Amino acid sequence: MSRRPSRVRRWLAGILPSLRLRLVVVFALVALTAAVAASGIAYWINREAVLTRAQNAALNDFRKTLGDHAGTLPPRPECDQLKEAAEAMANTTQNYEVVLIDRQEDGAPCAVTSGEKFTLAAVPKKLQEAVNKERPVDAANTAPYHLYWQRITQGDTPYLVGGATVIGDGPTGYMLKSLEPERDDLNSLAWSLAIATGLALIGSVLLAQAAASTVLRPVQRLGDAARRLGEGKLDTRLKVSGTDELAELSRTFNRAAESLEERVADLSTREESSRRFVADMSHELRTPMTAISAVTEVLEDEQDNLDPMIAPAVQLVVSETRRLNDLVENLMEVTRFDAGTARLVLDHVDVADQITACIDARAWLDAVELDADRGIMVRLDPRRLDVILANLIGNALKHGGSPVRVSVRTADDSLTVEVADQGPGIPEDVLPHVFDRFYKASASRPRSEGSGLGLSIALENAHIHGGEITARNAPEGGAVFTLRLPRDASRVAPNDDADSDSDEEEEER
Known part of the structure; x- marks a missing residue:
């Protein structure tokens, strides 16, 4: 059982008729998909690695400095003391800003910052809530109890925010670190991967072109050989x-x-x-x-x-x-x-006189109506034209009865002769075979109806002139045979004078 082509294959064949182009496009799409997938995975892995490394380094440093500086402050420190501790904490290689919050002796809250950009308002509410939860007191441990963090974006700049409370009712500290250097590094990596993907796509197209040439060259040779075989070689x-x-x-x-x-x-x-x-x-x-x-x-x-x-x-x-x-x-x-070996012997012929002579020689004058102007001159083979007319008119009289109407029309370089009868017409299943040799519509037809060669010979004589004969049924009834010939058959018989002697000799044998 034959398999129907898939929709994808039909779609590709519709927009990409060339097999070479289809191979290149499919190869390029596969390579592009693989390159994009590999680049995406590589970017994601590197992104996580870069951000995690920067995040861990900043948070670990903040944990340590919070314990070293904020954890050593006295209970209810002054704002100046908190300010000094915040500045000391921010003075590290991690380049983050710090906010410290605690209550003074009078119970009033004090919030100090190590820089100008970072304030308590920049800290997300959920992060503050997580940090400010009540903590168990462990006087023996002054390190931060737990460190919370979150990535945020302010404007177009990504930041890392972390916060913790020093155990023992110590101050609460928050840090803000810019991740802009890491973002720039990741953007550079993305551009590098995009360029690598583009180069991979170009390379895949070139490779696909080479592969397609390798694969299609034998197919092309096979197609050329099949064409030569079809031409008869x-x-x-x-x-x-x-x-x-x-x-x-x-x-x-x-x-x-x-x-x-x-x-x-x-x-x-x-x-x-x-x-x-x-x-x-x-x-x-x-x-x-x-x-x-x-x-x-x-x-x-x-x-x-x-x-x-x-x-x-x-x-x-x-x-x-x-x-x-x-x-x-x-x-x-x-x-x-x-x-x-059939050759044309051309001569100048008056079409009306030629048709009249044809029907007169066969005693058909009373059965044929001729519609042709006198003086229509053509250069054809008179004998073969007589054979064509005799077969067409005789066939019409035999199967369609009289009268048979013969009409002649001319164009600039063509002659058209129509032979129409008054009979029942030609059956549709017979019409394609009327010019076949020895073809008869019914095997029971009497032998006197002919050999089945007349119309075939008429068609061959039309072809040798460079013309054609067609058959059809008229809408009002009856069969119509149309003969089309060039007005000058010299172009298909350039050596008609030289061939005339041999043709005459053949007729005399």
Whole structure:
């Protein structure tokens, strides 16, 4: 069971018709996805590492300095003492600011800061609530009981805020450290990763292009070979190297081409033999048919003097002899077309006179209505034009009855002749086959209706002029055959004068 192509494949085929482009785009997308994922993971890991390192260093230093300076202050220290302790705590390599809060002897709160940017208002409320929870007193330990921290952003600058209360009802301290250097380092890392991703994408596109060329070059050679094979160059073969799937595909193509060449050669041999047999038989039959035709003409002339019992048989012999003679002539004409020896003998022809002569020679004047202006001159082969007209008009009379209407139209460089009958038309299933050789709409048709070569020969004669014949059914009923020919067939018969002698010799044989 065949599998339907996926929507993604159909979508890609719609917007990217080139297989090379699809390979490059898919390769680039995969590489971009991998590069972005790797860069994102690397950035996240480095970000956490940088921030954690800076955070731990600042908090550990703040814990130590809070215990060393604030923890040694007397109970209810003065604001000046808190100020000195805050400045001492901020005077470290971590470059943070400090706020210390405690109550004085009179019970009034005192909050001092080591800098100008950091105030108690900058500390988040939740952090203050966590720090100010009631702590158990442990007089033996003056270190901060617990350290709380939080990252905040003021303006465009990230900060780390930490806070703790010194055990033993000591002061509460808060620190504010800028994480701007770490942010700048992470931005530089992000830019570096973005550049690396871009370079990886460019490299992947170049690599995909090289890979696509490597993969598609054998496919392209296979396509070129298939095209040459389709043009009839059956000796086309591919050079095969390697053992991969493409090499196996090339070997399969070579085997198929070799088998096809053998079959075509065999069929050509058989076709040539059949064509030669038909041509030889047609020529061989022509001599006795000439003699038989002469005898039948004598019998036809003496038909009135024959016994009435014999007359029908004589008439049958005469009609069948004519039919057989027409069949031989048609077969000879077909073999010329098949052998490519049919040639045009061009002459200037008045179309109306040519059609009138055709129907007059066959006694069709009363059955044909001609709509053609006199003086329409064309350069065609008169004999082959007569064959075309005779077959089209005769076919219309035979299957459509009279009257048959023949109309002629001209354009700048083309001639159009329409032959329309009054019959029932051509069945739709028969219409595509009306010009096939030996084709009959029904196997039960009587033998007198012809050999099935007339319309085929008419079409071949139109083709050799560079023209065409089409068939259709008219809306009001009846079949319409349309003949289109160039007004000057010299372009398809440049050597018509040189070929005329050989064609005349062929007619005389």
